[in-house]
Amino acid sequence: MPTEAQISKPPSRTQTVTDIAFRALCQGFTWLVAVIAVIIVLKIVLAALPAIRQYGLGFLSGQVWDPNKKVYSILPEIWGTLYSSILALIFGTAFGVAAALFLAEGFTADAVFALLKVVNLQFHPFWGKLPVQVENLLSNLIELLAAIPSVVYGLWGLFVIIPLIRPACHWLHADLGWIPIFGTDLSGPGMLPAVIVLSIMILPTITAIGRGALLAVPTRLRMAAYGLGATRWEAIFAVTLPTASRGIFGGIVLAFGRALGETMALAMLVGNANVISASLFSPANTLAALLANAFPEASPKDVGVLMYAATVLLVITLLVNIAGAYIVQFTASELEGEKV
Amino acid sequence: MTPNIAAAKPGIPRNPDAEALDPFHGVDFSKLEKSLHRPRTFMSMLFTVIVSAMTLFALIPLFSVLWLLVWRGGRKLSIAAFTQLPPAPLEQSGGFGNAIVGTLAICGMALLISLPIGLLSAIFLAQAKPDNRLASSVRFAGKVLTGFPSILAGVFAYGVVVMATGGYSALAGAVALSILMLPTILLTSEDAIRMVPERMKEAAIGMGATDTQVVWMVLLPAAVPRILTGVMLAIARGAGETAPLLFTALFSNYWLLWHGHLKLMQPTASLAVLIYNFAGMPFANQVELAWAAALVLVVMVLIANLIGQSLASRQVQ
Amino acid sequence: MPSTETASPESNPANEKVDPSVVMDCNIENLYYGSFKAVRDTRIPFQKNAITAFIGPSGCGKSTVLRCLNRMNDLVRGFRLEGHVQFRGQDIYGRKVDPVAVRRYIGMVFQQPNPFATSVYNNVAFGLRLNNFKGNKAAKVEESLKSAALWDEVKDKLNESGLSLSGGQQQRLCIARAIATEPEVLLLDEPCSALDPVATRSIEELMKQLKARFTIAIVTHNLQQAQRVSDKTGFLYVDTSEGSRTGYLVEFGDSNQIFHDPKQKETQQYIKGEFS
Numbered sequence: 001m002p003t004e005a006q007i008s009k010p011p012s013r014t015q016t017v018t019d020i021a022f023r024a025l026c027q028g029f030t031w032l033v034a035v036i037a038v039i040i041v042l043k044i045v046l047a048a049l050p051a052i053r054q055y056g057l058g059f060l061s062g063q064v065w066d067p068n069k070k071v072y073s074i075l076p077e078i079w080g081t082l083y084s085s086i087l088a089l090i091f092g093t094a095f096g097v098a099a100a101l102f103l104a105e106g107f108t109a110d111a112v113f114a115l116l117k118v119v120n121l122q123f124h125p126f127w128g129k130l131p132v133q134v135e136n137l138l139s140n141l142i143e144l145l146a147a148i149p150s151v152v153y154g155l156w157g158l159f160v161i162i163p164l165i166r167p168a169c170h171w172l173h174a175d176l177g178w179i180p181i182f183g184t185d186l187s188g189p190g191m192l193p194a195v196i197v198l199s200i201m202i203l204p205t206i207t208a209i210g211r212g213a214l215l216a217v218p219t220r221l222r223m224a225a226y227g228l229g230a231t232r233w234e235a236i237f238a239v240t241l242p243t244a245s246r247g248i249f250g251g252i253v254l255a256f257g258r259a260l261g262e263t264m265a266l267a268m269l270v271g272n273a274n275v276i277s278a279s280l281f282s283p284a285n286t287l288a289a290l291l292a293n294a295f296p297e298a299s300p301k302d303v304g305v306l307m308y309a310a311t312v313l314l315v316i317t318l319l320v321n322i323a324g325a326y327i328v329q330f331t332a333s334e335l336e337g338e339k340v
Numbered sequence: 341m342t343p344n345i346a347a348a349k350p351g352i353p354r355n356p357d358a359e360a361l362d363p364f365h366g367v368d369f370s371k372l373e374k375s376l377h378r379p380r381t382f383m384s385m386l387f388t389v390i391v392s393a394m395t396l397f398a399l400i401p402l403f404s405v406l407w408l409l410v411w412r413g414g415r416k417l418s419i420a421a422f423t424q425l426p427p428a429p430l431e432q433s434g435g436f437g438n439a440i441v442g443t444l445a446i447c448g449m450a451l452l453i454s455l456p457i458g459l460l461s462a463i464f465l466a467q468a469k470p471d472n473r474l475a476s477s478v479r480f481a482g483k484v485l486t487g488f489p490s491i492l493a494g495v496f497a498y499g500v501v502v503m504a505t506g507g508y509s510a511l512a513g514a515v516a517l518s519i520l521m522l523p524t525i526l527l528t529s530e531d532a533i534r535m536v537p538e539r540m541k542e543a544a545i546g547m548g549a550t551d552t553q554v555v556w557m558v559l560l561p562a563a564v565p566r567i568l569t570g571v572m573l574a575i576a577r578g579a580g581e582t583a584p585l586l587f588t589a590l591f592s593n594y595w596l597l598w599h600g601h602l603k604l605m606q607p608t609a610s611l612a613v614l615i616y617n618f619a620g621m622p623f624a625n626q627v628e629l630a631w632a633a634a635l636v637l638v639v640m641v642l643i644a645n646l647i648g649q650s651l652a653s654r655q656v657q
Numbered sequence: 658m659p660s661t662e663t664a665s666p667e668s669n670p671a672n673e674k675v676d677p678s679v680v681m682d683c684n685i686e687n688l689y690y691g692s693f694k695a696v697r698d699t700r701i702p703f704q705k706n707a708i709t710a711f712i713g714p715s716g717c718g719k720s721t722v723l724r725c726l727n728r729m730n731d732l733v734r735g736f737r738l739e740g741h742v743q744f745r746g747q748d749i750y751g752r753k754v755d756p757v758a759v760r761r762y763i764g765m766v767f768q769q770p771n772p773f774a775t776s777v778y779n780n781v782a783f784g785l786r787l788n789n790f791k792g793n794k795a796a797k798v799e800e801s802l803k804s805a806a807l808w809d810e811v812k813d814k815l816n817e818s819g820l821s822l823s824g825g826q827q828q829r830l831c832i833a834r835a836i837a838t839e840p841e842v843l844l845l846d847e848p849c850s851a852l853d854p855v856a857t858r859s860i861e862e863l864m865k866q867l868k869a870r871f872t873i874a875i876v877t878h879n880l881q882q883a884q885r886v887s888d889k890t891g892f893l894y895v896d897t898s899e900g901s902r903t904g905y906l907v908e909f910g911d912s913n914q915i916f917h918d919p920k921q922k923e924t925q926q927y928i929k930g931e932f933s
Contacts, residue, residue, distance in 0.1 A: 007797075007838045009788050010758035011550055019550035026464035030478050033461050033526065037481045040488075040496050040519065047499050098394035107392055138395075140649070145402050147645050149580025150490075151615045152634045156405045158619060159412075200401045231384035254487060261489025263583040264616060288491045288583070295498070295587040310495045317489050325483040469734075539771035543831070546729060546767070547784050547838075548760035557783065562774045 044314055048307035059308060065274045065290075072305045074312065076274040080284035081316070084191060084266065085259035087280075088198035092259075093252055095199070096206030099142055100248070101236065103207070104214035109135045139211075146204035154268030157197040162188060162269075165196070169281050183279035189271035192280040197265045202255040209254065209328060213247025214240060216332075246331040253324035261317045263288040287313040406638075413635030416628040421636075426593050426614065429623055436633045438595045442510065442609040443637070445596055446589060447578045449514035449604075450521055455571065458525030463555055465526075466533035479530070485523040493519040494584035502588060510596070510608035513589030520581060521574040528570025532563040565651045572648030576641045582612035591617060611637045680705045680872045681842055682743040683726060688718075691735035694899075695721050699906040701891050703842065708864060708873045710887035710912065712880060714927065717893040718904025719876040723844050726874065727763040728756040744842075761788065764835030764871075768847040770827035772819030772834070777802075777811050780819045780830055784838035797837060804870075805833035806863050825856025832863065836871065843867065845875040849882065861886050880928065883912065890915040892924045 011019070051059075055072060062073025102108070109131035116122040116130060169186035176182045186192065217240050225235035241248075271283020272293055287309055298306055374381060420435050427434025461478065468475035497516035502508055536559050544554045560567075590607035591614065597603075611633050618630035681703040688696040696718040703709050711719040721730065728749060730736045741748040749759045772780050781798045790797070798815075802808040807829040811822070819830055828848060835843060845864070849857040864873060864886055877883050883890055891909040895902045908921045919925045 007785065007788055007790055008548075008761040008840060010755065010761060011548070012789060015550055015553065019552040022552040022555075023464075026460045026467075027474075029457050029460040030464045030474060032457060033478050033522070034474070034481060036457075036519075036522075037485060040492075043496055043499050044492065095394050095398045098391045099398050102391050102395040107388060138399075141399055141402060142395075144642070144645070145398075147576060147580075147641055148402070148405055149582070149612060149634075149637060149641060151580070151582040151612050151619075152405065152409070152638055155615060155619050155630060155634055156401075156408060160404060160408060200398075203398055231380050233384040233387040234380065236387075257487045261487065261491070263489065263491040267583075268616070268619060288489060291491050291495065292583055292586055295495070296590070307495070307499075310492055313489060314492055317487070317492075318484070321484045321487040324487070325480060329480070329483070536774075537771070539767065539769050540773055542729075542732075542767065543771040543773065543834075544783075545732065546727065546760060546765040547787060547835070548757050548762075549787055550757050553787060557786070558773055 041314065041318070044307060045311050047304065048311040051304040051308040052311075055305070055308065059305075060312065063274065063276060067294075067302055072308075074287065074290065074309050076276045077285050077287045077290045077309065078312065079276045080191075080270065081260055081286040081288070081313070084195055084198060084270065084284070084286060085256060087191075087195045088202060088259050089252065089256050091195070091199035092202040092206055092255055096203040096251075096255070097210055097248060099203070099207040100210030100214055101241075103135070103139050103142070104211050104240075105232070105236070106135060108138050142204055142207050145200065146208075150201065150262065150264035151268070153197050153201060154265040157193050157265060157269045158189075161193045161196055162186075165192065173281060180278040181280050184277060184282040186281035187283070189269050190281050190283050191270065191277075194266050194270040194284075195280070197269055198259055198262060201262060201265060202259050205255040205258055206248075206251045209251025210244070210248045213244040213251065213331065216247065217243045246327065250324055250327035250331055253320060253327060257317055257320040257324055260320060261288060261313070263292050267292045287316075409631065409635040409638055412628065413631040413633075416632035417635065421629070421632050425595070426609070426618075427625060427629070429621070429626070432625055434625070434629065436609070436611065436614050436629060436636075438592065439609040439611045439614045439633060440636065441596050442589070442592070443579055443611045443640075445604070446510050446513045446517060446585070446608060446610060447575055449510065450517035450578050451571070451575065453514060453518040454521040454525055454574065458522050459529050459567070462526050462529030462533060463559075465530045466559075467551065467555075479527070482523045482526045485519075486527070488520065488523075489583075490516075490520055490581050491583040491586075493517070494586060494588050497584065497588045505605065507605070508588060508590040508607040509605040510589050511604055513585045513608060513610070516584035516588045517578040517581060520584065521578050524574040524577065525570050528573070529563070529567045532566030532570065533559050535566065536562045569648040569652040572644045572651070576644035576648070579644070580612060580637065580641050582610075582616050585610050585613050586616075589613070611640075676702070678705050679703060680744070681726060681874075683722065684740045684742065685722065685725065685738065686740040688721065688725065688730075688739070689735070689737040690733060693901060694903045696904045697896070699891075699893065699904070701906065701909060703872055703874055704889060705872050706868055706870075707888040708868050708875060708886055709889045709891065710883040711874070711876045711891050711893060712878070712883050712927070713893035713904070713907075714895065715878065716902055716904075717895045719893055720846055721904070722893070723846055723874060723876045726842070726844055727760050727765055729760075729765065731756050761838070762840050763842045763844060764838070764840040765844045766828070766831050766835055766846065766848050769851055770824060770831050772822070772827050772830050774818065774820060776816045777819050777822070777830060778815040781833050781837050783834060788838055790838075798833075801833040801837040804836055804867065805829045806859065806866075807833055823856075825852050825859060828852060828856070828860060829863065832860075832867075836867065839870075841872060843871045843873045845873065847876055847878065850878070857882070880916075880930075884916050887912045892919075892921075892927060894923045894927070 059073050060078065061075055062071070063075050064071045064073055065076075066072075112131040112134045113122055116124075116127060121127040166186055169192065172182045173185045221239050221243060222235055225239045230238060266286050267289040270286060270289055272285050272289060273283035274285055275282055277284065291306060291310055291313070294302065295306055420433055421437075422435060422440065423437045424433065424435035425438055426436060465475050465479055493516045496519065497512045501512035501515050505512070540558055540562065541554060544558045549557065589610060592607045592609045594603075594609075596608060615630045615633050615637065618626040618633070621627065679702040683699070683701045683703070685696055685699040687694060699718075699722055701709065701722070711722060713719050724730045725738065725742060726744075730738075738750055741750055743749075744759070745762070747754065749756075773783065778798055781801050782794050785794050785797055799808060799812075802811060807826060810826060811830075814821075819827065822830060828851075832848075849860050852860070861882060864875070867873065875883075875887065889910065890912040892907045892915060893904050894907045896905050897903075908915060908919060908924045915924065916928060919928055
């Protein structure tokens with residue numbers, strides 16, 4: 001065996017032991033994450049079991065919430081949660097998909113480029129970069145919508161949205177009050193202000209995921225449409241949107257999940273009244289808002305009932321989020337092999 | 341959708357020989373000009389206008405919120421706001437100094453919990469083989485948990501910490517926030533490590549580095565900028581959450597550090613809860629303080645976001 | 658290798674006389690990726706302080722064989738080797754052998770230059786730190802950079818990122834990094850294919866100098882390069898007789914003989930350029 005002034009050595013005992021230990025540690029922490037996820041669900045469900053046994057399914061169908069008389073039921077909250085989320089989803093999807101299309105198609109960049117062309121600066125080393133920078137700026141601005149804390153949106157909704165829409169709502173109720181959605185008068189917090197703020201909050205999710213889905217559409221498909229003489233929007237409707245539709249749908253489902261679980265803005269804007277009404281101007285309540293309001297003052301007995309309500313919210317949001325995550329993952333991997 | 345060349349000029353007899361020599365024989369080229377009178381062109385432009393308008397309309401709330409924060413919140417900003425304790429009803433001055441400290445402390449503690457767990461798990465996930473079921477399940481669980489309702493994180497922390505320790509505390513609030521931070525840190529760290537070019541990993545393995553040495557000497561140093569991005573985003577989210585703190589950390593009108601004692605196991609103030617509490621009060625002073633606190637909170641969150649975004653662009657590809 | 662390793666009888670199957678001038682003896686009977694047989698019947702001895710080149714058409718398994726020598730193929734799923742690779746008196750594919758240890762004694766330079774995202778100095782010192790080198794790191798780094806003919810160009814920018822260098826410089830940096838720990842064998846996997854002709858020539862010159870201190874194995878698809886640089890050459894070709902593409906060693910010998918008087922028909926055709 002040749003002898004050398006050896007620099008190379010096999011891994012020392014410390015290195016080998018550290019390697020085994022660290023790898024075990026990382027795997028252990030991964031298991032920990034899995035365990036934490038399971039424990040979170042179990043803890044809430046198990047804490048709710050006594051109340052489930054006591055109140056049964058009537059909890060879900062009754063409409064009275066009276067801690068003094070020990071009568072609990074959350075149908076108004078379930079209604080409020082679903083109604084507000086679905087309405088917010090409609091507005092959020094409309095504007096969110098529009099913004100996603102706007103960003104993915106690069107209209108801003110085109111507009112800025114056209115402007116630069118007017119002053120003949122479009123190929124300037126400094127000004128020429130403007131289209132891309134404005135595009136990025138716009139994209140970041142939409143993302144900032146998501147960065148604003150929920151409670152700040154609630155504050156803003158209270159002092160800006162409600163006074164803003166009140167006159168219009170009065171008029172709508174006065175003139176068109178026979179239509180159920182305008183059935184009551186807006187006395188302050190209510191379904192509509194909550195829905196407006198909620199749609200603003202979920203819009204960035206739809207835009208972000210939708211933009212990703214639109215950008216993942218292989219260029220050659222769009223080029224095929226243009227080659228056949230399609231206008232910009234004919235290509236979008238015929239090719240880009242259908243191809244990206246599943247990804248966009250995944251984003252919509254995830255946004256729905258966010259809306260269902262949203263708490264603070266709703267707690268401040270929805271009115272916290274245990275009422276079921278189709279009217280947009282009526283105050284209402286959601287499961288999350290109920291928890292936010294009732295938990296701090298709950299006696300130990302009430303806590304069990306609240307855990308029941310929390311379980312209902314947990315089940316609804318988990319199902320929606322799992323579906324959304326699955327759709328997004330599924331469509332992403334489908335298009336991965338396609339990208340050209 | 342293809343232009344019907346042969347029918348471009350009706351009435352002109354078709355000449356097959358001429359057409360063979362010149363395929364555009366008989367085509368009226370004036371019809372190729374772009375014109376808004378054409379319905380299809382007009383519709384396309386109309387949609388562009390509609391979509392642009394909708395996007396800009398969607399940005400109005402952002403500017404409105406920011407403007408209002410600066411206008412109503414800025415009015416009340418002063419040294420007093422940062423250094424004094426929350427006022428009682430009908431008191432005129434006061435501030436939210438303890439709330440700022442509380443937010444930082446609770447977020448800091450939440451980070452202490454979620455960062456090690458998230459980072460070490462991310463290292464495992466990034467190195468795991470594609471068919472590893474533990475890795476795919478945890479990754480999927482992370483994606484599902486990013487949308488976990490924040491109020492339920494509070495409910496969980498209530499059940500686990502508040503009921504076990506018998507009272508509200510900053511720790512309970514930190515536990516609740518860590519549940520919300522963990523998925524973000526986990527998923528962005530894994531992405532960050534995966535983005536380190538494969539060839540660098542190969543070089544290290546070729547030199548006889550153990551897996552752990554590859555992680556610490558090559559992967560982590562290269563991935564640090566993007567990992568920090570994830571951390572910044574997680575902090576930004578945690579600082580802004582109210583619901584998880586409502587019945588875990590509750591609120592307090594006192595300082596966290598008092599006479600040399602760090603009161604982590606007591607109800608603790610936070611900016612988010614202060615805004616919520618004061619927003620609904622019928623006292624103008626409190627409402628103004630809520631706006632000022634909202635301004636401070638949003639500035640903190642925006643700075644964290646911006647730092648995070650600038651770090652992401654620094655990572656080596 | 659850990660000192661607890663003993664040269665077991667199975668690591669020297671034919672009990673042949675061990676030729677002291679052969680540093681590494683590669684004997685591949687069959688090499689599989691899953692059920693795909695990638696290489697068969699390839700026996701190559703590596704002479705000390707000589708440059709041994711592998712040539713052959715693409716897909717014939719040259720890189721696969723090279724990567725067998727430092728157990729880099731272990732990273733590919735389903736990899737299985739029937740045969741043995743003798744190094745330092747043992748079969749590096751023995752059951753108790755730690756591949757991490759094997760790689761410490763063998764350096765590898767890859768097709769794409771791959772310096773780490775750290776300073777030039779830290780790149781070269783990487784192997785020294787890995788092996789807990791207690792001597793003067795700065796001196797060793799300078800020595801390696803000089804041996805790699807890179808010192809003059811980077812001596813003022815040791816703290817700059819390795820990625821800021823040009824392609825040819827990066828590859829020389831990778832060579833400096835590999836030789837800093839003085840491995841016995843240096844494996845070069847098409848080291849010049851991502852470089853321009855000028856950088857290529859400088860690396861070829863470098864190889865001829867390094868030969869005095871190291872045993873070198875190089876995979877190249879550039880026949881002229883193999884001719885210029887190598888002492889021994891092995892020609893690999895693809896066997897499609899069983900329905901899949903399996904590489905095998907057609908001919909091995911002194912480079913002069915391979916290039917000017919090839920014995921096998923396939924070798925003659927390849928040298929003449931009838932297929933690539």
